[in-house]
Structure formats: C-alpha cells, structure tokens
Amino acid sequence: MKLGNFSFDVPVFLAPMAGVTDTAYRILAHDMGCPLAYAEMVSSQGIHFRSERTLAMLQSEPKERPLAMQIFAARPEMAAEAAAYVEQLGTADILDFNMGCPAPKVTKNGEGSAxxxxxxxxxxxxxxVRKAIRMPFTVKMRKGWDEAHVNVVEMAKLAEAAGxxxxxVHGRTREQFYSGAADWEIIAKVKQAVRIPVIANGDVRTEDDLDRIRSVTxxxxxxxxxxxxxxxxxxxxxxxxxRTGKCLPAPTMRDRAEMLMRHLxxxxxxxxxxxxxxxxxxxxTWYTRGITHGAILRNRFNKARTREDFAQIVAAYF
Structure with missing residues (x-):
C-alpha cells in the first residue's frame, strides 16, 4: 500500500486513540514492527489558540516516524489552518482528519462523527485541508451516525472527490460507540466504491481476524x-x-513485565x-488482562505513584 512517497509492504497500522497513542506507546509500537502509527487526535481550535497542551501533543521523536497526526475541526477555515500548521511544524509525515470520534464533547460541537x-x-x-497542504492526507470515519443514517459509502466518495x-473505515455507527460487532461488509462496499486505498478498522484481534477482514473487505x-x-x-x-502465514508464540509473563516497565x-x-x-x-491494567489474580494486581497498580511502586509490584508478581 502506498501513501504519498511511503510504501508499506505490511500495512497494519496503529489507530489513533485519545489518551493511549502518545509518543511512549507509538515508540513501542514501531519497535514491534508497526510501520505507521496514528497519533491521538488534536483539536484544531487548540492549534489556533496555541494551547500549550495541544502544541505538546504535536511533538514527535525520530523513533516513531513515519507518523500520522490526526486533527479534528468543525469549520473548513479552522481545519485548513491547523493542517497547514502541522505540515509546517514538520513533526508528522501524514495528516489525518477525524470524522469518527463518537464522544459527546466532540460531536456536540459538530466535530468528529457528527x-x-x-x-x-x-x-x-x-x-x-487538501488545498492547504502537500503532505499525504487521510480521513477516518465510521459506518454512519446510526442505523438509520448509514452513509459511509457516500462520505467516502465525497472524500475521494475532495482529494x-x-x-x-470503522465498521460501527456513532450510536454503537464500541459495542456490538463491526460491520465488515460495509467496508467492502466502500472499497468497491472508491479507487483510493481503504483501511479497515474494527474487531481485529487475532491472526484469524486479520485473514477474515482482508478476505471480506x-x-x-x-x-x-x-x-x-x-x-x-x-x-x-x-x-x-x-509475511509467513505462521503464528508467533504469545508473549511470556517475562515479556509482559519487561514491556510494562519499558513503557513506564x-x-x-x-x-x-x-x-x-x-x-x-x-x-x-491492559498489560495484565487475562492473567491469574489479575484483578488483585490491577488494584495494586491503580495505587502506584512512583517507578519504585511499579517495580515492586512487578517483581513480587512476575
């Protein structure tokens, strides 16, 4: 798959997730072979007013490149200004626009999936946005607002026409948030309707899921x-x-412990x-999902305040 001058032979990307895909996690993902990480969404209004917190979110490290920076906005002029700022800053390689966030604090302003x-x-x-920048430009959207307004095929055609x-495509409606099953068939319809690359998102957890979503969509x-x-x-x-059609062993308990501390x-x-x-x-808590006595361990982690606290919990358990 190609995006601008970038070519990805294994196009399995990290999704933008607020409060999750920060620099620390993006570095870990790249180290594990992720060819392109998407940063957590950034407010165009925050960029306009040069919010210190917003500008901090636009920083990046060489170890996490190539990187896609995602913005959200309610108005064309604000979106274009923010996109141009991101390109000029030079901390990202691809610009993504958010049309999928279901959070009420975003949609009430006419942004995200609204x-x-x-x-x-x-x-x-x-x-x-397309007129404001030269860098590769992508968009992330949902199936529709709700089951009565499933219009992702129409929206995808408009996005293609916009350049x-x-x-x-995340195969859920806004009203679903993250519940229920993702609709892969609607992603297939989008793929059939446009000529630009389509990236499928939703319910891909295992190698079997990876096979099936590629086949279906x-x-x-x-x-x-x-x-x-x-x-x-x-x-x-x-x-x-x-690349091989073969599955690697699951991470060991030691792998989990070492990755947890490196992440910290x-x-x-x-x-x-x-x-x-x-x-x-x-x-x-995510690193310890599914392990014996995980609930007790998570309770201890939720009280940790220092690196030493985490180190003691990890040493005692792992």
Whole structure:
C-alpha cells in the first residue's frame, strides 16, 4: 500500500486513540514492527489558540516516524489552518482528519462523527485541508451516525472527490460507540466504491481476524485499535503472520513485565515523575488482562505513584 512517497509492504497500522497513542506507546509500537502509527487526535481550535497542551501533543521523536497526526475541526477555515500548521511544524509525515470520534464533547460541537450528518460541510472541510497542504492526507470515519443514517459509502466518495489519499473505515455507527460487532461488509462496499486505498478498522484481534477482514473487505490495509492496548506485540505477530502465514508464540509473563516497565520508563521520560506513573496505571491494567489474580494486581497498580511502586509490584508478581 502506498501513501504519498511511503510504501508499506505490511500495512497494519496503529489507530489513533485519545489518551493511549502518545509518543511512549507509538515508540513501542514501531519497535514491534508497526510501520505507521496514528497519533491521538488534536483539536484544531487548540492549534489556533496555541494551547500549550495541544502544541505538546504535536511533538514527535525520530523513533516513531513515519507518523500520522490526526486533527479534528468543525469549520473548513479552522481545519485548513491547523493542517497547514502541522505540515509546517514538520513533526508528522501524514495528516489525518477525524470524522469518527463518537464522544459527546466532540460531536456536540459538530466535530468528529457528527460530520457524517452534514456531508456538505464535511466535503468543504476535506477540500480546504487538501488545498492547504502537500503532505499525504487521510480521513477516518465510521459506518454512519446510526442505523438509520448509514452513509459511509457516500462520505467516502465525497472524500475521494475532495482529494483525500486514503480512507479508514470503522465498521460501527456513532450510536454503537464500541459495542456490538463491526460491520465488515460495509467496508467492502466502500472499497468497491472508491479507487483510493481503504483501511479497515474494527474487531481485529487475532491472526484469524486479520485473514477474515482482508478476505471480506478486500481492504488495502488494516488499522488496530483497542486490541493494541497493552499489547504492542500484536504488530510483531501480525507482521510475521502477513509475511509467513505462521503464528508467533504469545508473549511470556517475562515479556509482559519487561514491556510494562519499558513503557513506564518512556512515560517518565516524556511526561515526568508525576503524570507518567498515573497514566501508566491504565496501561498496566491492559498489560495484565487475562492473567491469574489479575484483578488483585490491577488494584495494586491503580495505587502506584512512583517507578519504585511499579517495580515492586512487578517483581513480587512476575
């Protein structure tokens, strides 16, 4: 799969996830073979007003490149301004626009998946962004707002007409949020309707899922979201499977312990001794899903405040 000057022989990408796909996790994913990570979404309004927190989210490290930076906006002029700023900053290689976020605090402002209810405005936004930048430009969208408004095929055609280089489709409606099963058949319809690359997203957790979504949708690439939480090895496993057709062994308990502590050290390096450990709590619960006495362990992690706290918990258990 090609995006601009980038060519991905195993196009299995990390999805943008707010509060998850920060620099620390993106580095881990790249180390595990992820060829392209999408950063957590960034507010165009925050860029406009030069919010310190927003601008910090636009930073990147060489170890996580190539990188796609995702923005969201409600108006064409704000989206174009933000896109141009990201390109000028030079910290990302691909610009992605969010038309899939279901969070009420986003949709109430006419942003994220709310744009699926306003195709004309969505087209004007995407066209404005395309005119504002030269870098590869992608868009991520959902199946529709709800089952009464399933219009992703129409929206994909509009995106293609606006000059978008690739489309990611999450096979759920906004009203589903993350419940129920992802509709892969609708992704197949999008693939048949446009000529640009289509990236399939939703319910890809295992090698068998990877096989099936490619078969059902005919997609050009696959995007991994929640299945990657606490599981950066998924990119190593999927890359190996894509190339060989064979499955790698699951990560050992020692692998989990070492990755957990490495993740913490990266958070400490990029977010400091106060925020780092507190953000690590949720990641630690994901790293320990499905293991014996996991609930007790997660309760201990949720009280950890320092690296030493985490190290003692890991040493005692693993």
């Amino acid at each position: 744009l699926l209810l306003d195709p004309d405005r969505a087209f004007r936004i995407l066209s404005a 978008v280089d690739a489309i990611t 005919g997609c050009d690439g696959v995007m991994i979201g929640r299945a990657a939480q606490g599981n950066p090895w998924i990119f190593k496993r999927f890359t190996h499977y894509w 050290d990266l958070l400490l390096a990029y977010k400091g001794d106060y925020i780092g450990p507190r953000e690590m709590r949720k990641h630690a």
